Amino acid sequence: MADAFAGVRLLGPPVTDGEYIELSEHETVHLHEYTRIYAVPGLYEHVVQERLQCRSPQVAAEGLLRAAASLGLEPESMTVLDVGSGTGLVGELVRRGGVAKVVGVDALPAAREACLRDRPGVYADYVVGDFQLGDGLREALSPYAFGGLVSAGAFGGTHATPRALVNALGVLPPGAPVAFTIHEQWMDEADPDGFGVAVERLVADGRLELLERTRFQHRVTTTGEPIFYQLLVGRTG
Template identity: 85%
Template sequence: MTDVFTGVRLLGPPETDGEYIALSEHETVHLHEYTRIYAVPGLYEHVVQDRLRCRSPQVAAAGFLRAASLLGLEPGSLTVLDVGAGTGLVGELVRDGGVGQVVGVDALSAAREASLRDRPGVYADYVVGDFLRPDTLREALHPYSPGGLVSAGAFGGTHATPPALENALALLPPDAPVAFTIDERWMDESDPDGFGAAVERLVAAGRLAVLERTRFQHRVTTTGEPIFYQLVVGRTE
């Protein structure tokens, strides 16, 4: 697969004003232009996982499996929500770890199409929706009775905001294992609109118990600079 992408180049400052990918001599796209990138089988994994050394999927999946173990749960008995499922790598990892059933959720129909194309059979269902508008999602997910949540990089920044995290957790029963990764820039508790403050509110309200919170290198930029995220592992209350 790598040979197919030998012409793909990573671009960044000062050559551009952000992180871009040169797909060919005639086409350059932003790293977060997911619809275009997902349209090419394997391209997202080649760029983000292989070239930029992204570790969030592996870290989030391992964190979720640790949470299930700490809570004495058998992974095979769980139906897990994969929030911001993308092309399905996290779902594949937790399934490989023994989780019985995974339901993917992503705001982009292009992500659903790419996942079903590249990883058929990983998800029991893959729902297109936004946790900022949870009513439709609640109806679609109700038949599955989700008992856990995993998410790699879907929350924060230009992606889902703190209310989306709160709405997603609200779909789970008590004592459900959860694991999610978020850019550390969004985890500053002094920012009332950030995820750090949101996590503290969830803990104070008795909705989330944090079992583990660690810093790790999420990936590198297109110019090789490290980007750090935090992993939050917990259980609903």
């Protein structure tokens, strides 16, 4: 597969608007132009997982499995919600870890199409929707009795908001394990609208108990600089 992408070059990041990928001499796309990148089988994994050494999927999946074990839960009995499923790597990893059933959610139809093309059978269902919007997605997920939540890099920045995190946790029963990764800049507790404050409120209100909070290298930029995220592992209250 790597030979198929021999001509792909990583560019940037320009100061103004981030990182780019040169697909050919005729086409350059932004790293977060997911619809275009997902359209090419294996391209996202080649660039983000292999070239940029992204670790969030593995870190989040392992965090969820640790939380389940610490709570005495059997993965074989769990239905897990995967928020921001993308091409399905996280779902694949938690299924390998023994989780019985995974339901994916992503705001992009292109993500669902890519996942069903590249990883058929990983998800029991894959719903296109946005937790920021709330009720419609909640209704679509109502047939499932979720016992856990996992998310790798879906929260923060131009992705899902703190409100989306609150809404996603709201579909879980008390005592369910959760694991998600967020860029450390969005966890700045000085930002009243950031995830740091949102997580503090969830903990203070008893809606989330943190079991782990660790810093790790999420990936490198297209010029090789490290990007650090936080892994938050806990259980719902």
